[in-house]
Amino acid sequence: xxxxxTMTTATTRLARLAxxxxxxxADPRSLAALVAAESLVLPADAEELAVAAAAAVEDAPxxxxxxxxxxxxxxxxxxxxxxxxSSYEVGAAADVVDCARHAYLNRERAAGRDETRAGLAxxxxxALEAVRAILPGYRARSxxxxx
Amino acid sequence: xxxxPLTAARELLAALDRAGLRRALWFLRRQxxxxxxxxxAAAQYDGxxxxxxxxxxxxxxxxxxxxxxxEERP
Numbered sequence: 001x002x003x004x005x006t007m008t009t010a011t012t013r014l015a016r017l018a019x020x021x022x023x024x025x026a027d028p029r030s031l032a033a034l035v036a037a038e039s040l041v042l043p044a045d046a047e048e049l050a051v052a053a054a055a056a057v058e059d060a061p062x063x064x065x066x067x068x069x070x071x072x073x074x075x076x077x078x079x080x081x082x083x084x085x086s087s088y089e090v091g092a093a094a095d096v097v098d099c100a101r102h103a104y105l106n107r108e109r110a111a112g113r114d115e116t117r118a119g120l121a122x123x124x125x126x127a128l129e130a131v132r133a134i135l136p137g138y139r140a141r142s143x144x145x146x147x
Numbered sequence: 148x149x150x151x152p153l154t155a156a157r158e159l160l161a162a163l164d165r166a167g168l169r170r171a172l173w174f175l176r177r178q179x180x181x182x183x184x185x186x187x188a189a190a191q192y193d194g195x196x197x198x199x200x201x202x203x204x205x206x207x208x209x210x211x212x213x214x215x216x217x218e219e220r221p
Contacts, residue, residue, distance in 0.1 A: 058213055082181070
């Protein structure tokens with residue numbers, strides 16, 4: 001049966017991707033913002049949910065979690081009138097790539113290994129591919145993200 | 148020596164708790180990004196606070212300052 005109460009947008013999909021890549025449980029405030037962004041009818045307190053999601057970015061325990069929380073905040077902000085949603089899409093895509101990069105660095109440090117340029121490039125490339133599946137034609141915002 | 152009295156703007160920010168400051172920052176940033184949007188929640192800070200004054204209040208309290216947005220960066 002088709003779910004008629006929720007919807008997905010490019011930013012909500014990017015936010016879900018960022019949560020997956022962050023390798024950490026999402027903050028409940030970020031999840032609440034994301035659920036609101038995915039709801040067909042925006043809740044009346046959507047702006048307050050976005051404020052709480054912004055607080056989750058500040059409280060994030062590490063960079064990948066902060067990137068994922070920021071993507072969730074953007075997903076909701078993209079739904080808030082008057083838009084435009086496109087600027088939030090690009091921002092959320094950048095958050096996903098940042099998230100992949102920081103998750104890779106965290107993983108290597110946790111394992112006591114030195115990060116390598118090739119490893120970082122591989123993490124970014126796979127994240128960019130996943131982002132382009134959602135946002136075709138997305139180009140990383142700086143040369144530092146392109147290897 | 149007594150401290151000089153706080154200005155209305157400074158008084159407003161000084162009275163806010165962490166959640167209040169975060170809320171002010173969020174609405175002020177949104178208002179700055181969309182100057183033509185009528186937002187009652189942001190209007191309460193009109194002429195009293197800006198995103199940079201809220202960030203200054205964070206700094207004054209010794210809190211980690213939220214990074215500037217792309218628009219706020221010089």
